[in-house]
Amino acid sequence: MSRQRSALVVGLGVAGMASAIGLRRAGWQVTLIERAPQRRLGGYFIGLFGTGLSAAKRLGVMPDLHTRTPKNAKTWDVTRAGDRHRINGFLDQPGDPQGVLRGDIEAALFENLGDVEVRYGTVPTAIVDIGGGAVVTTQSSRTGKAQDERFDLVVGADGVRSTVRRLVFGPHERYLKPLHAMICAFQLDKQVPYFPINDGIVLAEPGRSLWVFPFEDRPPTALFSYRTRDIDAQFRASVGTVLRRAYGPEPFGEILDHVFEQFDGSRDFLFDSVNQVSMRSWRSGRTILLGDAAWCLTLYSGMGASLGLAGGSLLGELLSRHPHEIDAALRAWEERLMPFARQHQRSALIKAQFFTPSSPIIDILCKGLMRRAQGKKRSEGAPTALEQFLSGPVNVEFAA
Secondary structure, eight states, X not given: OOOOOEEEEEXXXXXXXXXXXXXXXXXXXXXXXXXXXXXXXXXXXXXXXXXXXXXXXXXXXXXXXXXXXXXTOOEEEEOTTOOEEEEOOGGGSTTOOEEEEHHHHHHHHHHTOTTOEEEESEEEEEEEEOSSSEEEEEEETTTOOEEEEEESEEEEOSXXXXXXXXXXXXXXXXXXXXEEEEEEEEEOSSOOTTSOTTOEEEXXXXXXXXXEEOOSSSOOEEEEEEEOSOTGGGGSSOHHHHHHHHTOSSOOHHHHHHXXXXXXXXXXXXXXXXXXXXXXXXXXXXXXXXXXXXXXXXXXXXXXXXXXXXHHHHHHHHHHHOTTOHHHHHHHHHHHHHHHHHHHHXXXXXXXXXXXXXXXXXXXXXXXXXXXXXHHXXXXXXXXXXXXXXXXXXXXXXXX
Protein backbone atom coordinates (compact mmCIF):
# COMPACT_ATOMS: atom_id res chain seq x y z
CA MET A 1 0.00 0.00 0.00
CA SER A 2 1.22 3.52 -0.78
CA ARG A 3 2.13 5.89 2.04
CA GLN A 4 -0.49 8.47 3.02
CA ARG A 5 0.54 11.89 1.78
CA SER A 6 1.00 14.70 4.31
CA ALA A 7 0.38 18.43 3.95
CA LEU A 8 1.02 21.47 6.11
CA VAL A 9 -1.46 24.32 5.67
CA VAL A 10 -0.49 27.69 7.12
CA GLY A 11 -3.40 29.99 8.00
CA LEU A 12 -6.80 29.29 9.60
CA GLY A 13 -8.75 31.57 7.28
CA VAL A 14 -11.14 30.85 4.43
CA ALA A 15 -8.47 29.75 1.93
CA GLY A 16 -6.52 27.75 4.50
CA MET A 17 -9.47 25.78 5.84
CA ALA A 18 -10.87 25.22 2.34
CA SER A 19 -7.49 23.78 1.34
CA ALA A 20 -7.34 21.60 4.44
CA ILE A 21 -10.80 20.17 3.79
CA GLY A 22 -10.04 19.62 0.11
CA LEU A 23 -6.82 17.78 0.93
CA ARG A 24 -8.44 15.69 3.66
CA ARG A 25 -11.21 14.66 1.27
CA ALA A 26 -8.46 13.63 -1.18
CA GLY A 27 -7.07 11.26 1.45
CA TRP A 28 -4.20 13.39 2.72
CA GLN A 29 -3.09 13.75 6.33
CA VAL A 30 -3.34 17.48 7.07
CA THR A 31 -1.77 19.66 9.75
CA LEU A 32 -2.98 23.26 9.96
CA ILE A 33 -1.05 25.91 11.88
CA GLU A 34 -2.27 29.36 12.87
CA ARG A 35 -0.32 32.32 14.28
CA ALA A 36 -3.18 33.50 16.52
CA PRO A 37 -3.68 31.83 19.93
CA GLN A 38 -7.27 30.89 19.05
CA ARG A 39 -9.72 30.99 16.16
CA ARG A 40 -10.81 34.53 15.29
CA LEU A 41 -14.56 35.17 15.21
CA GLY A 42 -16.80 37.78 13.60
CA GLY A 43 -15.58 39.65 10.57
CA TYR A 44 -16.89 42.00 7.93
CA PHE A 45 -19.38 41.82 5.06
CA ILE A 46 -18.69 39.45 2.16
CA GLY A 47 -20.62 38.85 -1.03
CA LEU A 48 -20.36 35.14 -1.85
CA PHE A 49 -20.76 34.58 -5.59
CA GLY A 50 -21.64 31.46 -7.55
CA THR A 51 -18.01 30.40 -7.85
CA GLY A 52 -17.70 30.37 -4.07
CA LEU A 53 -21.09 28.78 -3.46
CA SER A 54 -20.29 25.95 -5.88
CA ALA A 55 -16.96 25.36 -4.15
CA ALA A 56 -18.65 25.35 -0.73
CA LYS A 57 -21.03 22.66 -1.98
CA ARG A 58 -18.17 20.54 -3.30
CA LEU A 59 -16.38 20.88 0.04
CA GLY A 60 -19.55 19.75 1.82
CA VAL A 61 -19.89 22.87 3.98
CA MET A 62 -23.09 24.41 2.58
CA PRO A 63 -25.39 22.84 5.22
CA ASP A 64 -23.40 24.71 7.89
CA LEU A 65 -23.08 28.01 6.01
CA HIS A 66 -25.47 30.67 7.28
CA THR A 67 -26.31 33.27 4.61
CA ARG A 68 -27.75 36.67 5.55
CA THR A 69 -28.91 38.26 2.28
CA PRO A 70 -31.45 40.95 3.20
CA LYS A 71 -34.90 40.75 1.61
CA ASN A 72 -36.26 43.75 -0.29
CA ALA A 73 -33.17 45.78 0.52
CA LYS A 74 -32.52 49.20 -0.99
CA THR A 75 -29.18 50.98 -1.33
CA TRP A 76 -28.94 54.75 -1.01
CA ASP A 77 -26.34 57.19 -2.26
CA VAL A 78 -26.27 59.85 0.47
CA THR A 79 -24.56 63.12 1.31
CA ARG A 80 -23.44 64.49 4.67
CA ALA A 81 -26.45 66.77 4.61
CA GLY A 82 -28.77 63.76 4.38
CA ASP A 83 -29.81 63.88 0.71
CA ARG A 84 -30.40 60.42 -0.74
CA HIS A 85 -30.87 58.71 -4.12
CA ARG A 86 -31.47 55.06 -5.00
CA ILE A 87 -28.51 53.24 -6.57
CA ASN A 88 -27.42 49.67 -7.16
CA GLY A 89 -25.90 48.05 -4.10
CA PHE A 90 -23.10 45.53 -3.81
CA LEU A 91 -25.51 42.56 -3.81
CA ASP A 92 -27.25 43.90 -6.93
CA GLN A 93 -24.34 42.76 -9.10
CA PRO A 94 -24.81 40.02 -11.71
CA GLY A 95 -24.36 36.56 -10.28
CA ASP A 96 -26.81 36.96 -7.37
CA PRO A 97 -24.17 37.08 -4.61
CA GLN A 98 -25.22 36.05 -1.11
CA GLY A 99 -24.46 38.33 1.84
CA VAL A 100 -22.47 36.71 4.66
CA LEU A 101 -20.01 37.62 7.36
CA ARG A 102 -16.47 36.36 6.91
CA GLY A 103 -17.00 34.58 10.23
CA ASP A 104 -20.00 32.71 8.78
CA ILE A 105 -17.80 31.11 6.11
CA GLU A 106 -15.00 30.36 8.54
CA ALA A 107 -17.41 28.80 11.06
CA ALA A 108 -18.85 26.48 8.40
CA LEU A 109 -15.37 25.45 7.28
CA PHE A 110 -14.16 24.90 10.84
CA GLU A 111 -17.10 22.57 11.53
CA ASN A 112 -15.97 20.39 8.62
CA LEU A 113 -12.24 20.10 9.34
CA GLY A 114 -12.75 16.57 10.66
CA ASP A 115 -9.49 14.98 11.78
CA VAL A 116 -7.29 17.87 10.60
CA GLU A 117 -4.79 18.68 13.35
CA VAL A 118 -4.95 22.39 14.27
CA ARG A 119 -2.05 24.01 16.12
CA TYR A 120 -2.61 27.53 17.40
CA GLY A 121 0.13 30.00 18.25
CA THR A 122 2.46 28.36 15.73
CA VAL A 123 4.43 29.89 12.86
CA PRO A 124 6.82 28.58 10.22
CA THR A 125 10.37 29.88 10.56
CA ALA A 126 12.07 27.96 7.73
CA ILE A 127 10.95 25.95 4.70
CA VAL A 128 13.49 23.86 2.79
CA ASP A 129 12.52 22.07 -0.42
CA ILE A 130 13.98 18.57 -0.51
CA GLY A 131 12.57 17.28 -3.80
CA GLY A 132 9.22 15.58 -3.54
CA GLY A 133 8.51 17.44 -0.31
CA ALA A 134 9.67 20.09 2.13
CA VAL A 135 11.13 20.21 5.62
CA VAL A 136 9.40 22.89 7.67
CA THR A 137 10.65 24.37 10.93
CA THR A 138 7.77 25.60 13.09
CA GLN A 139 7.88 27.42 16.39
CA SER A 140 5.30 27.68 19.16
CA SER A 141 4.72 31.19 20.48
CA ARG A 142 3.56 29.72 23.78
CA THR A 143 6.55 27.53 24.59
CA GLY A 144 9.16 28.83 22.15
CA LYS A 145 9.85 25.25 21.12
CA ALA A 146 10.90 24.66 17.49
CA GLN A 147 10.60 21.42 15.55
CA ASP A 148 11.38 20.15 12.06
CA GLU A 149 8.86 18.07 10.11
CA ARG A 150 8.70 16.72 6.58
CA PHE A 151 5.59 17.23 4.43
CA ASP A 152 4.75 16.27 0.87
CA LEU A 153 3.10 19.67 0.34
CA VAL A 154 3.12 23.07 2.05
CA VAL A 155 0.19 25.43 1.44
CA GLY A 156 0.73 29.07 2.38
CA ALA A 157 -2.71 30.58 2.99
CA ASP A 158 -1.56 33.09 5.58
CA GLY A 159 -2.72 36.38 4.13
CA VAL A 160 -1.43 39.29 2.11
CA ARG A 161 1.77 39.54 4.20
CA SER A 162 2.36 35.81 4.07
CA THR A 163 5.20 34.37 6.11
CA VAL A 164 5.33 31.38 3.77
CA ARG A 165 5.72 33.68 0.76
CA ARG A 166 8.53 35.61 2.45
CA LEU A 167 10.39 32.44 3.45
CA VAL A 168 10.13 30.71 0.06
CA PHE A 169 9.65 33.42 -2.57
CA GLY A 170 11.34 36.48 -1.05
CA PRO A 171 10.53 39.87 0.51
CA HIS A 172 7.00 41.31 0.44
CA GLU A 173 8.19 44.32 -1.56
CA ARG A 174 8.67 42.12 -4.63
CA TYR A 175 5.03 41.16 -4.77
CA LEU A 176 2.87 43.77 -3.03
CA LYS A 177 1.24 46.26 -5.41
CA PRO A 178 -0.07 49.19 -3.32
CA LEU A 179 -3.33 50.83 -4.31
CA HIS A 180 -2.54 53.89 -2.13
CA ALA A 181 -5.69 53.44 -0.08
CA MET A 182 -6.75 52.47 3.44
CA ILE A 183 -9.77 50.53 4.62
CA CYS A 184 -11.41 50.06 8.01
CA ALA A 185 -14.22 47.50 8.37
CA PHE A 186 -16.21 46.76 11.53
CA GLN A 187 -19.59 45.64 12.84
CA LEU A 188 -22.22 48.24 13.77
CA ASP A 189 -24.34 47.71 16.87
CA LYS A 190 -27.16 49.83 15.42
CA GLN A 191 -28.23 50.85 11.92
CA VAL A 192 -27.80 54.48 10.90
CA PRO A 193 -30.82 56.48 12.13
CA TYR A 194 -33.76 56.91 9.73
CA PHE A 195 -32.72 53.94 7.57
CA PRO A 196 -34.38 50.51 7.72
CA ILE A 197 -32.17 47.78 9.15
CA ASN A 198 -31.83 46.00 5.81
CA ASP A 199 -30.94 49.05 3.69
CA GLY A 200 -27.44 49.84 2.48
CA ILE A 201 -25.79 53.27 2.45
CA VAL A 202 -23.03 54.76 0.32
CA LEU A 203 -21.49 58.11 1.23
CA ALA A 204 -18.87 58.67 -1.47
CA GLU A 205 -16.74 61.78 -1.91
CA PRO A 206 -13.53 62.41 -3.84
CA GLY A 207 -10.82 60.41 -2.10
CA ARG A 208 -12.98 58.91 0.66
CA SER A 209 -16.15 56.93 1.24
CA LEU A 210 -18.31 55.15 3.78
CA TRP A 211 -20.25 52.02 2.88
CA VAL A 212 -22.84 50.39 5.13
CA PHE A 213 -23.64 46.79 4.17
CA PRO A 214 -26.90 45.30 5.51
CA PHE A 215 -27.77 41.78 6.63
CA GLU A 216 -31.08 40.01 7.07
CA ASP A 217 -30.76 39.06 10.73
CA ARG A 218 -28.22 41.35 12.36
CA PRO A 219 -27.00 44.98 12.24
CA PRO A 220 -24.92 46.06 9.23
CA THR A 221 -21.17 46.29 8.88
CA ALA A 222 -19.42 49.53 7.95
CA LEU A 223 -16.48 50.09 5.63
CA PHE A 224 -14.37 53.25 5.59
CA SER A 225 -12.21 53.57 2.48
CA TYR A 226 -9.97 56.50 1.68
CA ARG A 227 -7.00 57.29 -0.55
CA THR A 228 -3.62 58.44 0.69
CA ARG A 229 -0.04 58.64 -0.61
CA ASP A 230 1.46 58.42 2.88
CA ILE A 231 0.55 54.96 4.12
CA ASP A 232 3.04 55.00 6.98
CA ALA A 233 1.45 58.12 8.48
CA GLN A 234 -1.85 56.25 8.88
CA PHE A 235 -0.32 54.09 11.62
CA ARG A 236 1.19 56.88 13.72
CA ALA A 237 -1.95 57.70 15.72
CA SER A 238 -5.02 55.89 17.02
CA VAL A 239 -7.32 54.56 14.32
CA GLY A 240 -10.21 56.76 15.47
CA THR A 241 -8.02 59.85 15.24
CA VAL A 242 -6.70 58.89 11.80
CA LEU A 243 -10.20 58.22 10.44
CA ARG A 244 -11.63 61.51 11.71
CA ARG A 245 -8.69 63.35 10.21
CA ALA A 246 -9.24 61.62 6.85
CA TYR A 247 -12.93 62.60 6.76
CA GLY A 248 -12.48 66.14 8.00
CA PRO A 249 -12.26 69.05 8.32
CA GLU A 250 -15.86 69.40 7.05
CA PRO A 251 -18.68 68.74 9.55
CA PHE A 252 -19.39 65.03 9.60
CA GLY A 253 -23.16 65.18 9.55
CA GLU A 254 -25.51 62.75 11.26
CA ILE A 255 -24.52 59.63 9.30
CA LEU A 256 -20.76 59.88 9.83
CA ASP A 257 -21.25 60.99 13.43
CA HIS A 258 -23.28 57.86 14.10
CA VAL A 259 -20.75 55.52 12.48
CA PHE A 260 -17.79 57.15 14.24
CA GLU A 261 -19.59 56.80 17.57
CA GLN A 262 -20.19 53.12 16.82
CA PHE A 263 -16.53 52.66 15.88
CA ASP A 264 -15.38 54.16 19.18
CA GLY A 265 -17.21 51.34 20.98
CA SER A 266 -15.93 48.61 18.69
CA ARG A 267 -13.23 46.22 19.91
CA ASP A 268 -12.92 44.21 16.70
CA PHE A 269 -12.07 45.93 13.43
CA LEU A 270 -9.87 45.57 10.37
CA PHE A 271 -7.67 48.58 9.61
CA ASP A 272 -5.05 48.19 6.91
CA SER A 273 -3.60 49.47 3.66
CA VAL A 274 -4.93 48.06 0.38
CA ASN A 275 -2.53 45.94 -1.67
CA GLN A 276 -2.80 43.42 -4.44
CA VAL A 277 -0.29 40.58 -4.72
CA SER A 278 1.26 40.12 -8.16
CA MET A 279 3.27 36.96 -8.86
CA ARG A 280 4.33 35.08 -11.99
CA SER A 281 3.84 31.77 -10.22
CA TRP A 282 2.34 30.60 -6.93
CA ARG A 283 4.49 27.45 -6.85
CA SER A 284 8.06 26.71 -5.78
CA GLY A 285 8.92 23.05 -5.45
CA ARG A 286 6.35 21.53 -3.13
CA THR A 287 5.26 24.86 -1.65
CA ILE A 288 2.25 26.70 -3.06
CA LEU A 289 0.45 29.90 -2.12
CA LEU A 290 -3.31 30.25 -2.02
CA GLY A 291 -5.80 33.02 -1.27
CA ASP A 292 -4.57 36.51 -0.40
CA ALA A 293 -1.03 35.18 -0.04
CA ALA A 294 -1.05 34.36 -3.77
CA TRP A 295 -3.36 36.84 -5.50
CA CYS A 296 -5.12 39.23 -3.03
CA LEU A 297 -7.97 40.64 -5.10
CA THR A 298 -8.68 43.27 -2.36
CA LEU A 299 -12.02 44.07 -0.76
CA TYR A 300 -12.87 46.18 -3.80
CA SER A 301 -13.12 43.05 -5.92
CA GLY A 302 -15.60 41.23 -3.72
CA MET A 303 -14.38 37.86 -5.06
CA GLY A 304 -11.66 37.06 -2.53
CA ALA A 305 -13.61 34.60 -0.39
CA SER A 306 -15.18 32.93 -3.42
CA LEU A 307 -11.81 32.37 -5.08
CA GLY A 308 -10.28 31.20 -1.79
CA LEU A 309 -12.97 28.52 -1.51
CA ALA A 310 -12.60 27.57 -5.16
CA GLY A 311 -8.81 27.37 -4.92
CA GLY A 312 -8.90 25.04 -1.92
CA SER A 313 -11.60 22.85 -3.41
CA LEU A 314 -9.87 22.54 -6.79
CA LEU A 315 -6.55 21.71 -5.13
CA GLY A 316 -8.05 18.73 -3.34
CA GLU A 317 -9.94 17.52 -6.40
CA LEU A 318 -6.92 17.59 -8.71
CA LEU A 319 -4.70 15.82 -6.18
CA SER A 320 -7.41 13.23 -5.67
CA ARG A 321 -7.68 12.66 -9.41
CA HIS A 322 -3.87 12.47 -9.89
CA PRO A 323 -2.53 11.00 -6.61
CA HIS A 324 0.77 9.88 -8.16
CA GLU A 325 1.36 13.00 -10.26
CA ILE A 326 1.44 15.71 -7.62
CA ASP A 327 3.61 18.18 -9.51
CA ALA A 328 1.43 17.87 -12.63
CA ALA A 329 -1.69 18.40 -10.51
CA LEU A 330 -0.19 21.54 -8.97
CA ARG A 331 0.66 22.91 -12.42
CA ALA A 332 -2.87 22.25 -13.64
CA TRP A 333 -4.28 23.89 -10.51
CA GLU A 334 -2.30 27.08 -11.11
CA GLU A 335 -3.10 27.17 -14.82
CA ARG A 336 -6.83 26.93 -14.12
CA LEU A 337 -6.96 29.63 -11.45
CA MET A 338 -4.44 32.26 -12.55
CA PRO A 339 -6.34 33.77 -15.54
CA PHE A 340 -9.46 34.12 -13.36
CA ALA A 341 -7.51 35.78 -10.53
CA ARG A 342 -5.75 38.20 -12.85
CA GLN A 343 -9.01 39.23 -14.52
CA HIS A 344 -10.54 40.08 -11.15
CA GLN A 345 -7.43 41.95 -10.09
CA ARG A 346 -7.84 44.16 -13.17
CA SER A 347 -11.53 44.73 -12.57
CA ALA A 348 -10.81 45.59 -8.93
CA LEU A 349 -8.82 48.63 -10.08
CA ILE A 350 -11.98 49.93 -11.79
CA LYS A 351 -14.23 48.92 -8.90
CA ALA A 352 -11.97 50.90 -6.57
CA GLN A 353 -13.15 54.07 -8.33
CA PHE A 354 -16.75 53.19 -7.47
CA PHE A 355 -15.86 52.39 -3.88
CA THR A 356 -13.68 55.48 -3.43
CA PRO A 357 -13.60 57.99 -6.31
CA SER A 358 -10.14 59.41 -6.93
CA SER A 359 -11.29 62.86 -8.13
CA PRO A 360 -14.41 65.09 -8.30
CA ILE A 361 -14.93 64.20 -11.96
CA ILE A 362 -14.70 60.47 -11.26
CA ASP A 363 -17.08 60.93 -8.33
CA ILE A 364 -19.72 62.57 -10.53
CA LEU A 365 -19.23 59.99 -13.28
CA CYS A 366 -19.49 56.98 -10.96
CA LYS A 367 -22.60 58.27 -9.20
CA GLY A 368 -24.24 58.96 -12.53
CA LEU A 369 -23.45 55.47 -13.81
CA MET A 370 -24.68 53.80 -10.61
CA ARG A 371 -27.98 55.71 -10.67
CA ARG A 372 -28.42 54.98 -14.37
CA ALA A 373 -27.71 51.29 -13.76
CA GLN A 374 -30.31 51.25 -10.98
CA GLY A 375 -32.93 52.85 -13.22
CA LYS A 376 -32.16 50.46 -16.08
CA LYS A 377 -32.29 47.44 -13.79
CA ARG A 378 -35.63 48.48 -12.32
CA SER A 379 -37.13 49.00 -15.77
CA GLU A 380 -35.65 46.02 -17.61
CA GLY A 381 -34.59 43.58 -14.90
CA ALA A 382 -31.35 42.68 -16.73
CA PRO A 383 -27.70 43.42 -15.91
CA THR A 384 -26.25 46.44 -17.66
CA ALA A 385 -23.06 46.22 -19.71
CA LEU A 386 -21.31 48.19 -16.97
CA GLU A 387 -22.41 45.72 -14.31
CA GLN A 388 -21.30 42.77 -16.40
CA PHE A 389 -17.88 44.33 -17.03
CA LEU A 390 -17.29 45.17 -13.38
CA SER A 391 -18.45 41.85 -12.01
CA GLY A 392 -16.46 39.73 -14.47
CA PRO A 393 -17.01 35.95 -14.45
CA VAL A 394 -18.55 35.32 -11.04
CA ASN A 395 -20.18 31.91 -11.54
CA VAL A 396 -17.24 29.98 -13.00
CA GLU A 397 -17.22 26.30 -12.08
CA PHE A 398 -13.76 25.10 -11.02
CA ALA A 399 -14.57 21.44 -10.52
CA ALA A 400 -11.70 19.20 -11.66
